[in-house]
């Protein structure tokens with residue numbers, strides 16, 4: 152029998168069949184039945200975190216770590232729990248679920264379990280029978296006590312260790328704003344400057360290399376600057392998973408949960424990484440619930456919108472979309488030029504405006520590639536001590552320029568032209584010289600020269616192994632015809648626009 156139990160409470164426990172241990176046994180049986188009824192996934196999400204506090208006046212008291220969970224259990228499971236429990240103990244009057252958030256550990260202390268029993272009751276409330284410590288782990292505690300996760304005692308140190316990888320260049324000041332990213336930028340700034348979470352979570356998404364990570368780091372820098380006392384954790388979803396798995400392996404899950412659930416701002420980058428990783432998703436889900444309940448800010452980034460995240464559970468996707476979802480659109484010419492001008496300004500080497508315009512026009516894939524191109528020009532100029540010109544740019548960036556040209560292939564051009572002039576695709580490579588097939592073939596060669604960076608011999612090879620002089624002749628012929636035949640010129644321009652998309 153647990154020490155410190157009052158006579159009145161003993162009566163209640165007695166009604167259960169004699170000993171506090173009976174309560175625990177009943178709970179174990181009820182849990183087993185619930186698990187069989189609802190299945191493993193729902194059980195792990197909603198019922199496993201439920202812990203028994205005790206019984207008073209026929210009222211069963213249980214605890215969960217967050218309000219969100221309590222509400223969910225009240226709407227979905229509490230009646231069933233009561234029914235199953237009543238079958239074991241007909242004197243049961245009701246079931247009450249209370250919130251017991253995980254207590255924050257003092258620095259250099261081993262954290263207490265989130266649901267560690269406490270003998271304190273709310274003022275004016277009758278004390279409740281507490282399940283004493285020393286009961287089987289699986290019943291009385293979510294996790295065993297463990298030393299802190301990163302072997303760093305001080306919690307602030309732990310946060311710093313996780314966020315150590317913030318890039319000093321990724322600040323709001325260095326972020327160039329244009330139409331495609333103004334909404335995401337404004338949302339990020341608002342989160343960084345607000346005293347309390349204005350929308351939760353902030354979900355940023357875009358294609359590769361368009362500035363999600365930059366904005367996340369910028370939020371972290373800004374908060375660090377204006378609220379140095381706030382605990383901010385920034386990490387990739389991959390790292391979150393890695394730490395979670397390590398915590399499982401070393402049985403450090405309590406410290407893990409504690410660490411993530413006690414921050415002021417949690418930022419997780421590239422959340423698409425958790426696709427198909429069920430245990431990590433579940434942990435993240437509970438972390439989110441706990442933080443949102445406490446009004447702590449969460450910022451997430453991904454390469455897709457929440458609803459398009461395949462391999463991510465429905466409840467998680469809906470959770471991710473609850474706050475503000477902001478996407479960054481592909482760059483425009485103006486934004487690319489703005490970014491290049493801003494980066495060029497920071498470099499010691501002068502870059503002619505013509506070169507920046509050329510790059511902004513040619514390299515459209517993403518900002519990372521654009522930056523890479525600029526860095527390559529600067530590195531070359533610095534090494535050989537020669538200034539950057541349009542010519543050196545062409546030479547140095549051949550591969551990049553070709554890669555971005557690859558958006559239109561010669562095969563696509565041949566197919567489109569054949570369709571347009573109603574000839575067979577094979578006529579693009581055949582030896583037939585009849586005007587009805589030779590002219591479309593020449594148009595295709597001309598467009599291949601205009602729309603790709605392939606050389607004349609390369610183009611010739613793609614057209615049935617023709618010589619480069621044949622391609623040159625075709626290009627000249629089409630230019631002549633365009634200059635003299637207006638309808639023909641329009642036809643060719645239309646094809647060009649269709650191919651350029």
Ligand SMILES: Nc1ncnc2c1ncn2[C@@H]1O[C@H](COP(=O)(O)OP(=O)(O)OP(=O)(O)O)[C@@H](O)[C@H]1O
Pocket residue numbers: 321325326327328332357358359360361362363364365366421454490518519522
């Ligand atoms: N608007 C912008 N202004 C200045 N730099 C930018 C801008 N957008 C992107 N960048 C730069 O482009 C590079 C790639 O951006 P970032 O890493 O943030 O992209 P991402 O969307 O997170 O990419 P990934 O999908 O690969 O994670 C970074 O160096 C970043 O500073």
